[in-house]
Amino acid sequence: MRNAHTVEQVRAAEAERFAVLPPGALMQRAVFGLVAYVVRRLGRVHGARIVILAGSGDNGGDALWAGARLAARGARVDAIATGTTHPQATAALLAAGGHRQIVATSAGPDEPTLRALLERADLVLDGLLGIGGRGGLRPAHARLAALAPPRRTVAVDLPSGVDADTGAVAGDAIRASATITFGTYKRGLWLMPGAAHTGPVELVDIGLTLPEPDLRALDDADVRAALPVPHETASKYRRGVLGLVAGSDDYPGAAVLAVGGALRGGAGYLRVVSVGRADPASGRIHGRAGDHVRAAHPEAVVTDIAPGDRAALLAAGRVQAWAIGPGLAGDTSATGASLDALLGEDVPLVVDAGALDPLADLLAADRTRLHRRVAPVLVTPHEGEFARLVGRVLGWDAAKAADELAADRLATVRRVAAETGAVILLKGARTLVVEPSGTAWVNTTGSPWLGTAGSGDVLTGLIGSLAAAGLPVAFAGAVGAHLHGRAAERAGVHGCLPLAASDLPRLLAATVTDLLTDPAR
Ligand SMILES: NC(=O)C1=CN([C@@H]2O[C@H](COP(=O)(O)OP(=O)(O)OC[C@H]3O[C@@H](n4cnc5c(N)ncnc54)[C@H](OP(=O)(O)O)[C@@H]3O)[C@@H](O)[C@H]2O)[C@@H](O)CC1
Ligand SMILES: Nc1ncnc2c1ncn2[C@@H]1O[C@H](COP(=O)(O)OP(=O)(O)O)[C@@H](O)[C@H]1O
Ligand SMILES: [K+]
Numbered sequence: 001m002r003n004a005h006t007v008e009q010v011r012a013a014e015a016e017r018f019a020v021l022p023p024g025a026l027m028q029r030a031v032f033g034l035v036a037y038v039v040r041r042l043g044r045v046h047g048a049r050i051v052i053l054a055g056s057g058d059n060g061g062d063a064l065w066a067g068a069r070l071a072a073r074g075a076r077v078d079a080i081a082t083g084t085t086h087p088q089a090t091a092a093l094l095a096a097g098g099h100r101q102i103v104a105t106s107a108g109p110d111e112p113t114l115r116a117l118l119e120r121a122d123l124v125l126d127g128l129l130g131i132g133g134r135g136g137l138r139p140a141h142a143r144l145a146a147l148a149p150p151r152r153t154v155a156v157d158l159p160s161g162v163d164a165d166t167g168a169v170a171g172d173a174i175r176a177s178a179t180i181t182f183g184t185y186k187r188g189l190w191l192m193p194g195a196a197h198t199g200p201v202e203l204v205d206i207g208l209t210l211p212e213p214d215l216r217a218l219d220d221a222d223v224r225a226a227l228p229v230p231h232e233t234a235s236k237y238r239r240g241v242l243g244l245v246a247g248s249d250d251y252p253g254a255a256v257l258a259v260g261g262a263l264r265g266g267a268g269y270l271r272v273v274s275v276g277r278a279d280p281a282s283g284r285i286h287g288r289a290g291d292h293v294r295a296a297h298p299e300a301v302v303t304d305i306a307p308g309d310r311a312a313l314l315a316a317g318r319v320q321a322w323a324i325g326p327g328l329a330g331d332t333s334a335t336g337a338s339l340d341a342l343l344g345e346d347v348p349l350v351v352d353a354g355a356l357d358p359l360a361d362l363l364a365a366d367r368t369r370l371h372r373r374v375a376p377v378l379v380t381p382h383e384g385e386f387a388r389l390v391g392r393v394l395g396w397d398a399a400k401a402a403d404e405l406a407a408d409r410l411a412t413v414r415r416v417a418a419e420t421g422a423v424i425l426l427k428g429a430r431t432l433v434v435e436p437s438g439t440a441w442v443n444t445t446g447s448p449w450l451g452t453a454g455s456g457d458v459l460t461g462l463i464g465s466l467a468a469a470g471l472p473v474a475f476a477g478a479v480g481a482h483l484h485g486r487a488a489e490r491a492g493v494h495g496c497l498p499l500a501a502s503d504l505p506r507l508l509a510a511t512v513t514d515l516l517t518d519p520a521r
Contacts, residue, residue: 001222002203003213004185004442007131007164013183013208024088026206027058030182031065033204034125034156037180038070041154042122046074051121052093053144053174054081054100055128055160061086062182063127063156068092078117080109082128082140104140114147124153126174128160131186136170137161143172150175157181158189159197166408167191183208187215190442191409192430215410217444218482224515226479228266228469239268240468243319244461245338245355246326247274247289254327254353255289256296257454258461260505262323263297264512265465265480270297271316275328275338276304285312289327308334310341321348321473323464325380326457328354336361343373348473351422352380352460360392363420367393370421371436378423378433378473380460386426390416414438425463425477427456431485433477441478445485447492447499454501459484462508486511 005013017026042048052067054060064079064086071077077098079085090100102108109117118124126148128141137145137160145161153176158164161173167188179189179198183206188194230239242262247255255274262270276287290304305312308331322342328335336358342349343362351359356379363369370377381389387401394416396404404412410432417424417434426432431443463480467473487507491499496507 002185002217002219003210004187004190004215004217005210006187006214009211009214010131010183010186010208013210017208027061027065029206030062030157030204031069033182033206034062034066034180035069037178037202038066038123038125038154041178045070048075048122049120050075050077051117051124052077052079053124053126053128053148053160054079054085055141056082056084057130057132058086059130059132059157059160060127061089062130063125064089064093066125066156067098068096071096071098080114080117080144082138082144103144118147118149121149121152124148125156126153126160126176127156128174130157130160131164133160133164137172145172145174148174151177153177155179155198158186159194162188162194162197164188166410167194168407169193169197173197178202180204182206184210184213185217187410190215190217190430190444192428195430195444214440216441218441218478220486220515223479223482224518226471226475227512227515228466228471229516230268234268236268239266240320240465240470241269241271241318242267242464242468243271243273243316243322244464245273245275245313245322245324245342246328246457246461247272247287247293248327248329248354249276249288250329251327252287252289252292254454254457255293257457257501257504258323258326259293259297259300260502261458261461261508262465263299263461264505264508265462266469267320267465268469270300270465271319272300272302273313273316274302274304275307275334278306307331308337310337313338313341314345319347319468320470321350321464321468323350323352323460325350325352325355326460332358332361343369343377346373346375348375348467348476349377350380350460350464350467350473351377352456353385356381356385356389357392360389363393367420373421376423376435376473377421378425378463378467378477380425380427380456380463380477382427382456386416386424389420393420410434410440410442414440423474423477425481427459431481433474433481435474439474441474443478443481443485445482445489447485447488449491449497449499450485450488452499452501455484455488455499455504458501458504458508483508483511
C-alpha cells in the first residue's frame with residue numbers, strides 16, 4: 001500500500017523531526033536518496049552533464065545539494081536559478097566545482113545559451129518548486145519549465161507547477177521522466193492532471209512519523225493478498241453469490257460484459273436478473289438480454305423479470321451482494337422500483353449506469369436514505385454521470401460540478417460521498433474511490449485504451465463479484481479498479497490493441513492468474 005499525505009500533514013511531520021534532529025539532517029536524507037537515483041539512472045557520473053533548475057526554497061536546496069555531491073564525483077553541474085537560492089547548498093555546489101547562473105538578471109544566460117545547456121544535459125534536476133509552491137508558476141519559473149526536456153528531467157519531490165495537494169496545473173509545469181519524492185507521496189502526484197507530469201514516482205524514506213494517510217493507492221501485493229481464493233471446504237454458495245440486474249432489450253450486450261467481469265471476481269454463483277417483457281403468445285416474461293447472457297455465459301443463472309417487478313427480482317434468490325445498472329434503459333421508474341427493492345435488502349449494493357439517475361431521484365426525495373442503510377452502497381459514475389448525480393441530489397448545475405472537480409477532485413468527491421452517504425467510485429484516468437467517512441483510494445493502474453464503450457460494465461460486474469466474495473464494498477471498488485487497469489495494461493503487452501471491452505474478461509483472468517501464481521505469494 002502506498003500512502004499520500006497533504007502538505008499540511010507533511011509540514012507537521014517535518015516540524016516534529018526538526019525539533020529533534022540536527023539542522024539540515026532531513027534535507028541530507030532527501031539528497032542522499034536523490035543522488036542514489038541519479039547514479040543508478042546515469043550509470044556513470046564522471047563526465048555526465050547535469051543541469052539544476054533551482055528555485056528559492058528548500059526544493060532548490062535539495063537539487064543544489066545533489067548537484068554538489070554529483071560535482072564532487074566528477075559531473076559537470078550547471079545550476080540555473082530563478083533568483084536567490086538556498087545559501088548552504090549553493091556554497092556547497094560552488095565549492096565542489098559547480099556553476100550557477102540566474103535567469104532573471106541581465107548577466108544571466110540568454111535564450112540560446114539556456115537552450116544549449118538544457119539540450120546538452122544528460123539529466124536535468126527540477127528543483128524549482130516543491131511543496132511550498134502556490135498557484136501557477138511565475139514567469140521565470142514557467143520559462144524554465146517549458147524548456148526542460150521531459151525525457152531527461154527528474155522532478156525533485158514533485159514536478160514544479162503541479163499543486164501538491166490537488167494535482168491542479170495552471171499554465172506551464174515541469175514534465176518529468178521520473179519523480180523522486182520525499183517522506184511520503186503527495187496527493188497531487190496521483191491526481192490528474194498532475195499525475196501526467198510525474199513519470200514513475202519513487203519514494204525516499206526520510207524517517208518522518210506520519211499520521212493516517214489522506215489518500216491510499218493499492219499495489220499488486222495488496223491486491224494479491226485481498227483476492228478471494230476458495231477455501232478447501234468451499235462451495236459455490238460459500239464463495240459468495242452475486243445478484244446482477246443488467247441488460248435490457250435495447251442494451252443486451254452490457255449484461256454480457258458485466259457477467260464477464262463478474263465471473264473473474266471470485267463469487268461462486270451468479271444470478272442474473274434481466275429485464276424483459278411479456279411474450280404475447282405464451283404470456284411468459286422474456287428478454288433479449290437474458291438470451292444473450294445464456295448464450296455467452298452458460299454458467300450464469302438467468303431470470304427474466306417484467307420491468308419493476310420487485311417480487312420477481314427478490315425471488316431470484318439469496319445473494320451476498322447486488323449490482324444493478326449496466327444496460328438498463330428505458331423506463332426509469334421501473335428501474336427505480338427495482339432499486340428501491342434492493343435498497344431494502346441488507347447486503348452491499350453496487351449502482352452503475354442506467355440505475356444512477358433513478359438512485360439520484362430516490363436520494364433527491366430522501367437524502368438520508370443511504371445514511372440509514374446498514375450495508376454500504378457503492379456508486380460508479382463517470383464524470384458525466386457524477387455531474388447528473390450532484391445535479392439531481394445536491395442541485396449543482398453542470399458548470400459548478402465541472403469547476404469543483406477541476407479545482408479539487410478529491411475534496412469534491414469526498415464532500416459528495418459525505419452528503420449522500422454513498423461510497424463513490426468516480427471513473428476516469430486515476431479513478432477515485434471515496435467512502436462517506438472520507439477514506440479514499442486512487443487507482444494508479446490502467447491505460448487510456450480503457451476509454452472504450454462497455455469497459456465500465458465489466459468493472460461493475462467485477463466489483464460486485466469481489467463484494468459478494470466478501471471484500472468490503474469500497475475496498476472491492478479499489479481492488480476491482482486496480483485489476484481492471486492491470487488487465488488493460490496487459491492488452492498492450494500481449495498484442496490486444498485497440499482494446500475492446502469484451503477482451504477484458506480474458507485479460508482479467510490472465511491478470512488474476514499471474515497474481516495468484518506469483519512465487520512471492
Ligand atoms: N522541510 C523539510 O524538512 C524538508 C523539505 N524538503 C524539500 O523542501 C521542499 C519545500 O521547501 P520550501 O518550503 O522552501 O518550499 P519550495 O517549494 O522549495 O519553495 C517555495 C518558495 O518558492 C516561491 N514560490 C511559491 N509559489 C511559487 C510559484 N507559483 N512560482 C514561483 N515561485 C513560487 C516562494 O518564495 P518567494 O519567492 O515568494 O519568497 C516560496 O517560499 C520540499 O518540497 C522538499 O523538496 C526536503 O529537503 C526534505 C526535508
Ligand atoms: N484515460 C483513461 N485512463 C485510464 N482509464 C480510463 C480512461 N478513460 C476511461 N477509463 C476507464 O474506463 C472505464 C470506462 O467506463 P465507462 O465510462 O463507464 O464506460 P461504459 O459506460 O461504456 O462501460 C472506467 O473504468 C474508466 O476509469
Ligand atoms: K520540483
